[in-house]
Amino acid sequence: MFLYTKNFEEQKAKAMEGLSKALAEGKVDEDIITLLEKINALENYFTTSSCSGRISVMEMPHFGDKVNSVWLGKWHREVTIEEVFEAIGKHKSGQLWFLVRSPILHVGARTLEDAVKLLNLAIGLGFKYSNIKSVSHRKLLVEIRSTERMDVPLGADGELWVSEDYIRRIVGIANDQLRRFKGKLRRLEEEVGKLSQSQ
């Protein structure tokens, strides 16, 4: 395959600078740092952004309006019922949602072949929604994503539509999903070093 990223070294250096800054400011999810370091230690890859997956309570004017959305609570770990209730208590207007999002990593690759190798590794480890996000000489970007997800409307305009018991149940399901995708992240961390072998 002939497609490769022009100025790969330059792009990687810039991304590493951004990462150092984000790390210094505590803006990187703690449980993903080792994985990022392992990927960035590889000659042909660098990370550009990441989230280790999360459970959240969000208020938004209407579904999909990210710009005007506000997180009332956000956790990259298992949550307790009490934490979720506390977040819900802050709700005032708009739609209130309980959300689970899988981990997401964006990784720049040197060549298209490198991109496809990482894509296949990730899919094989259970990150089934992984894909190639952009393909050009300017940017070869792999997106690593898993299938776990919840989008549950809880209420609107200050009114709650569900019972305390219901919230207890969906928090249980969300924590199950979180444990599952954190396990996948650990496996990726163990396996990603393999990508250096065939160079």
Add this chain to the structure above:
Amino acid sequence: MFLYTKNFEEQKAKAMEGLSKALAEGKVDEDIITLLEKINALENYFTTSSCSGRISVMEMPHFGDKVNSVWLGKWHREVTIEEVFEAIGKHKSGQLWFLVRSPILHVGARTLEDAVKLLNLAIGLGFKYSNIKSVSHRKLLVEIRSTERMDVPLGADGELWVSEDYIRRIVGIANDQLRRFKGKLRRLEEEVGKLSQSQ
């Protein structure tokens, strides 16, 4: 860009044969047929699978176990409250979920450049989760997907966790999402012909 699909004509012929069969058997969502025809009329593309987006009620042993999941109700159009209640009434065991899924189209492309052109068109028309699913000489596959989605637990093992009123509300939100992604499909149908101009 140098990457292209080997045996493109052969693959397209085979895909068209499969599509004819699926059409004859009524297995293709009606409101997506014109779009598929327009894509397949283009020299450098062919569709391999598609869904026009749907609202469903599903019973599954646990989240993500697709193999043992059963649809109690599935609609590629707006639903009524009564239809959803009827589906819920069939629930017996496992987890009961109310789901919305955006349209999804898989499109084979002749060259990587063709793939990227379609990807950019789709993203520009609001199909923001579109991506390149696989990249090789064997297969260049674009996935067209949008962001609308709901995953709402309704109950388990015969027990319902939510009120009738809650179901009424989430059906309203689901119908909103459906109208939105059907609108995107119509715009894609109008615009996809543009991809033939620069050849």
